[in-house]
Amino acid sequence: PGKIIAVTNQKGGVGKTTTAVNLGCALGVLGRKVMLVDADPQSNATSGLGVSAAAGASVYELLLGEVSLADVLLPDVSENVSLLPAATCLTGAEIELVGMENRETRLGVSLKPARRGYDFIIIDCPPSLGLLTLNALSAADGVLIPIQCEYYALEGVGHLLDSINRIKRSLNKKLSIEGVVLTMLDTRTNLAQQVAEHVREVFGEKVFKTAVPRNVRLSEAPSFGQDIFRYAKRSRGGEAYLELAKEVIARGG
Amino acid sequence: PGKIIAVTNQKGGVGKTTTAVNLGCALGVLGRKVMLVDADPQSNATSGLGVSAAAGASVYELLLGEVSLADVLLPDVSENVSLLPAATCLTGAEIELVGMENRETRLGVSLKPARRGYDFIIIDCPPSLGLLTLNALSAADGVLIPIQCEYYALEGVGHLLDSINRIKRSLNKKLSIEGVVLTMLDTRTNLAQQVAEHVREVFGEKVFKTAVPRNVRLSEAPSFGQDIFRYAKRSRGGEAYLELAKEVIARGG
Numbered sequence A, B: 001p002g003k004i005i006a007v008t009n010q011k012g013g014v015g016k017t018t019t020a021v022n023l024g025c026a027l028g029v030l031g032r033k034v035m036l037v038d039a040d041p042q043s044n045a046t047s048g049l050g051v052s053a054a055a056g057a058s059v060y061e062l063l064l065g066e067v068s069l070a071d072v073l074l075p076d077v078s079e080n081v082s083l084l085p086a087a088t089c090l091t092g093a094e095i096e097l098v099g100m101e102n103r104e105t106r107l108g109v110s111l112k113p114a115r116r117g118y119d120f121i122i123i124d125c126p127p128s129l130g131l132l133t134l135n136a137l138s139a140a141d142g143v144l145i146p147i148q149c150e151y152y153a154l155e156g157v158g159h160l161l162d163s164i165n166r167i168k169r170s171l172n173k174k175l176s177i178e179g180v181v182l183t184m185l186d187t188r189t190n191l192a193q194q195v196a197e198h199v200r201e202v203f204g205e206k207v208f209k210t211a212v213p214r215n216v217r218l219s220e221a222p223s224f225g226q227d228i229f230r231y232a233k234r235s236r237g238g239e240a241y242l243e244l245a246k247e248v249i250a251r252g253g
């Protein structure tokens, strides 16, 4: 139980947070118990669910060993979903962690005791391959890689795979690629079609059949502090994330 | 001479690289001499101009003091534009710099001797507030902030302003906000209009009159290794960046 999935891609703005929040909440709507971990100093997943990032202790204090998981976890931010919130002081964590013992595995150690209580633990990562992302990769069973159908988004994938393999060899033997999801797909442009084709060539079966279309409801929802199922359940964005959740469950969640 | 502008916003995917490359090349088209500095480990600005990031020494070796500026600078990547390329090993720089002397000011020291030879030095930053971005802020005269008209993009601006003020107080008294540019503006959506209005309320005169519309030519150009003026000069994207360059010059470049 308690499959840990890190949602990561160091390219910025490819839909990591939108995927972590809405896939997490889709799994909740389908009756799975989910913990969403916001490991990004921007704390977008936290505010996207209507939680004020400054309110209390966060992932930051957990990583530094100052609080226990129970002290920071916020239950029921959405149906069957609890949240481990971020705070902006997480930016400092990257530099503070450099000098600490077990600097890459502290998140995994904190999450381990909680696994039994959840079906899925989904970690939203910042757009970098620094210590916060390395902590997520060390803790995870699988990596879910959102890829925007744009040229720059394709470029960095090799570098991400190198980091995943490095963590797999050194800190986390069980780590594998859960899957690749195409995001903000606008089928009207040639570039998007070409990038999508290239991603399917490189990743084959790993690419989820569900591609998430560009859908303005997905970018509106966080401004109301809601996931897509509370904001616009019948939208194309809501339906895509529900389909994606069904595929994640079918792959062995 | 040699005004240094850091293009930065820790929110990912807001158009930092697209702005640094195409504003830089627009200034070149208008006859200004420009150096483009790629301080992002993703090296998108480098590959977006058709340069292979792996080819030789980069900003990384410059920051560690192993090479001189002349050793790494690539002249004439575009009309009147030379490039200080990035390489993926820059990811390591963030951790390696932590333990070094003058870790936040090394880029500024390297660029100082070159200022006389250029009208503008434009620095593309990674999506974080780590040591690479702090180096760019310490070296810069002005900060140009691209803001995508989306909810999450608005959230992080306060945090960015805190970092700018911190660097201004401690390491770089001359640092000021050059301006804010609205990017990927799709005037058909309510959210974009609301965000644009909010940005103009917060930043007033600092917001450039030119907003960059969403234009597929801008995302296609890097896949051909070209800036927008070589790829599709008469496109809405090309015209917007030419107008933006004229505003930057008028503001005292």
Ligand SMILES: Nc1ncnc2c1ncn2[C@@H]1O[C@H](COP(=O)(O)OP(=O)(O)OP(=O)(O)O)[C@@H](O)[C@H]1O
Pocket: A011, A012, A013, A014, A015, A016, A017, A018, A019, A040, A042, A044, A125, A126, A127, A183, A184, A185, A212, A213, A214, A215, A216, A218, A219, A220, A237, B010, B011, B012, B013, B127, B150, B151, B152, B153
């Ligand atoms: N399918 C979609 N349709 C429309 N807008 C989307 C979609 N997915 C994401 N967005 C919007 O695009 C922007 C980038 O998405 P998001 O913030 O989730 O990416 P990210 O990878 O988490 O970014 P960062 O690298 O900063 O963490 C956001 O404003 C979001 O609302």
Ligand SMILES: Nc1ncnc2c1ncn2[C@@H]1O[C@H](COP(=O)(O)OP(=O)(O)OP(=O)(O)O)[C@@H](O)[C@H]1O
Pocket: A010, A011, A012, A013, A127, A150, A151, A152, A153, B011, B012, B013, B014, B015, B016, B017, B018, B019, B040, B042, B044, B125, B126, B127, B183, B184, B185, B212, B213, B214, B215, B216, B218, B219, B220, B237
């Ligand atoms: N005005 C625009 N119209 C259409 N596409 C755009 C526009 N500006 C940028 N893009 C595309 O949006 C994506 C994000 O832009 P870009 O990579 O420049 O952002 P960034 O802030 O540099 O990202 P990162 O945070 O990863 O460094 C890219 O694929 C780019 O080609």
Ligand SMILES: [Mg+2]
Pocket: A016, A017, A018, A040, A044, A125, A126
């Ligand atoms: Mg995010």
Ligand SMILES: [Mg+2]
Pocket: B016, B017, B018, B040, B044, B125, B126
């Ligand atoms: Mg960039």
